[in-house]
Amino acid sequence: MYSMLDLHQRTSPLQWLLIAVAQKWVATLVCDMKLDLKAKRITQDPLADISPWDTLNWHSRQILNDMSKVITFRKETVSEHRLFIVLSGVMAVRRELSDGRWTFSTLFKAGDIIDTERHERIHQGKLMALNSVDVMLVTSETFRQCLTTTPDINRVYSQVMRILAERARDHITDLACKTPTELVASVLFEFKRWPQSIQINKSDTVVLPISRRNIAHYLGIKPETISRVFNKLETQQLLQVPLADHVIMLDAPKIRQIANGGHPRGQG
Amino acid sequence: MYSMLDLHQRTSPLQWLLIAVAQKWVATLVCDMKLDLKAKRITQDPLADISPWDTLNWHSRQILNDMSKVITFRKETVSEHRLFIVLSGVMAVRRELSDGRWTFSTLFKAGDIIDTERHERIHQGKLMALNSVDVMLVTSETFRQCLTTTPDINRVYSQVMRILAERARDHITDLACKTPTELVASVLFEFKRWPQSIQINKSDTVVLPISRRNIAHYLGIKPETISRVFNKLETQQLLQVPLADHVIMLDAPKIRQIANGGHPRGQG
DNA sequence: CGTCACGTTGACCCGTTTCAATATTGGTGG
DNA sequence: CCACCAATATTGAAACGGGTCAACGTGACG
Numbered sequence A, B: 001m002y003s004m005l006d007l008h009q010r011t012s013p014l015q016w017l018l019i020a021v022a023q024k025w026v027a028t029l030v031c032d033m034k035l036d037l038k039a040k041r042i043t044q045d046p047l048a049d050i051s052p053w054d055t056l057n058w059h060s061r062q063i064l065n066d067m068s069k070v071i072t073f074r075k076e077t078v079s080e081h082r083l084f085i086v087l088s089g090v091m092a093v094r095r096e097l098s099d100g101r102w103t104f105s106t107l108f109k110a111g112d113i114i115d116t117e118r119h120e121r122i123h124q125g126k127l128m129a130l131n132s133v134d135v136m137l138v139t140s141e142t143f144r145q146c147l148t149t150t151p152d153i154n155r156v157y158s159q160v161m162r163i164l165a166e167r168a169r170d171h172i173t174d175l176a177c178k179t180p181t182e183l184v185a186s187v188l189f190e191f192k193r194w195p196q197s198i199q200i201n202k203s204d205t206v207v208l209p210i211s212r213r214n215i216a217h218y219l220g221i222k223p224e225t226i227s228r229v230f231n232k233l234e235t236q237q238l239l240q241v242p243l244a245d246h247v248i249m250l251d252a253p254k255i256r257q258i259a260n261g262g263h264p265r266g267q268g
Numbered sequence C: 001c002g003t004c005a006c007g008t009t010g011a012c013c014c015g016t017t018t019c020a021a022t023a024t025t026g027g028t029g030g
Numbered sequence D: 001c002c003a004c005c006a007a008t009a010t011t012g013a014a015a016c017g018g019g020t021c022a023a024c025g026t027g028a029c030g
Helices: A002-009 A012-044 A058-066 A138-150 A153-176 A178-195 A212-219 A223-235 A250-260 B002-009 B013-044 B058-067 B139-149 B150-178 B182-191 B212-219 B223-233 B253-257
Strands: A068-073 A084-089 A091-096 A104-108 A113-115 A124-131 A133-138 A205-207 A240-242 A246-249 B068-073 B083-088 B091-096 B102-108 B111-114 B126-129 B131-137 B205-209 B240-243 B246-249
Touching: A002 A058, A058 A068, A058 A133, A058 A153, A068 A084, A068 A178, A091 B131, A091 B150, A104 A153, A104 A212, A104 B150, A113 A153, A133 A138, A133 B131, A138 A153, A138 B150, A153 B091, A153 B139, A153 B150, A153 B212, A178 A205, A178 A212, A178 A223, A178 A250, A212 A223, A212 B150, A223 B102, B058 B068, B058 B131, B058 B139, B058 B150, B068 B083, B102 B150, B102 B212, B111 B150, B126 B150, B131 B139, B150 B182, B182 B205, B182 B212, B182 B223, B182 B253, B212 B223
Parallel strands: none
Antiparallel strands: A068 A133, A084 A113, A084 A133, A091 A104, A091 A124, A205 A246, A240 A246, B068 B131, B083 B111, B083 B131, B091 B102, B091 B126, B205 B246, B240 B246
């Protein structure tokens, strides 16, 4: 940049050309630097793009970033940490019965905060990464203190916790009354709302973020049943399954209707 | 009291008798007054006896009491309030599907805080009293502000919220993998942990705090199934059901084992 | 005494699980 | 690039479990 200013002092036609070329080159260089800076800023402030943490003011995010570090769980990893924010991927609480049956009681996606520190009771289940998962690790004491000192963070924290409680109640409702067909229809819409890792322009395409086997464990049914449900819905022209993890909703309203209880027992 | 002192000034045998009678009368009167005072204190500080709110210091409880009022929901009442602490009785979130099926997704007992204020989504289900329920009503703004200004209250609040989240995950696990027999066994222990309205000296007796019909809706099964399960467990000498809402555990360890997954499909 | 809600019992049957076999996918290394 | 393996997904057949429905018993209440 300084050399460019120097060039300006003594101008000749050739030099003008050189200057023009140099300017262009420098411009692209600066542009690249800006992009690089932006990329760097994003990696340093990963919450900026994740709802609802993007509603934090810059200062609050700065506090959070300063007290935390970003780490990655590889697929199938069990986390010993019990307090962090999910940045990408899917984590789950795996809970087991004594004879080996188990379920994913909760799924956590980007933006969710996982706060399952032990209180009096011991067994809470394992925290597992179903994908490669980026998380933002915070230390318990600092974070708890920060919740009392920074109302902005407390606001978002309690908002997320209430959304999670609401999702849990949704899930309970599903498990308690829905038939497998309705369960699958519901979970399609649940995944549809999630931030898709692969951006699909077709808005009616849902990318299943986890394997069907894991979906089955989340819904409390068997993988075979999920397969049969997809078959049935496909023959009814309600959806298409071009790939194992891609579902195209052909008749979203009808699927929505099924998800809300439109397929009780005794309707084939 | 003053008149009694007056009597003391001029003593005669008859007066002594009168004094004695009067003293006794006054004593019982004072005693009654003390009881009354104590009752009044309890009604003024209802959190003093309810875990985990009893761990609050006196000052914090005073703050909570000052900002709130105690009201009673009668049985079957639907509450429009969405933020309060349960003092006695059982409340539930009733959620429905479009075709009439419904479940109690969450049960709230004494000590639980109900904080289901709406965020972006609309339908969260109805808050219902399954009993006569005393609650401590707080105004949202005051309470939220208080959470930021009083760490003591914030501590208990987040403790309760985490316990509730944990209970939700328990419930999800139950619904997702357990057979009806295991569900019923589980719910017996859940109720066993609750503060019993009627104190039973026999520690192995569980008083069902809600009707079997409602238990069925909570567990996502039918009342008929619950009845059959009790029959089966009774013929296996594991428990006794002297009254419809009293269950005596004859073999608590075995029932515990069943609750944790000791009765999968295919075991009769 | 009638009504109503709740709980119980029995018979039947649909649907999900179970089990087994096969097809498909994805990853690894030659 | 292909072969190979493991994990996952699919398909079929059979069995059992809990849902459904109907009828009856019971207790609370006016």
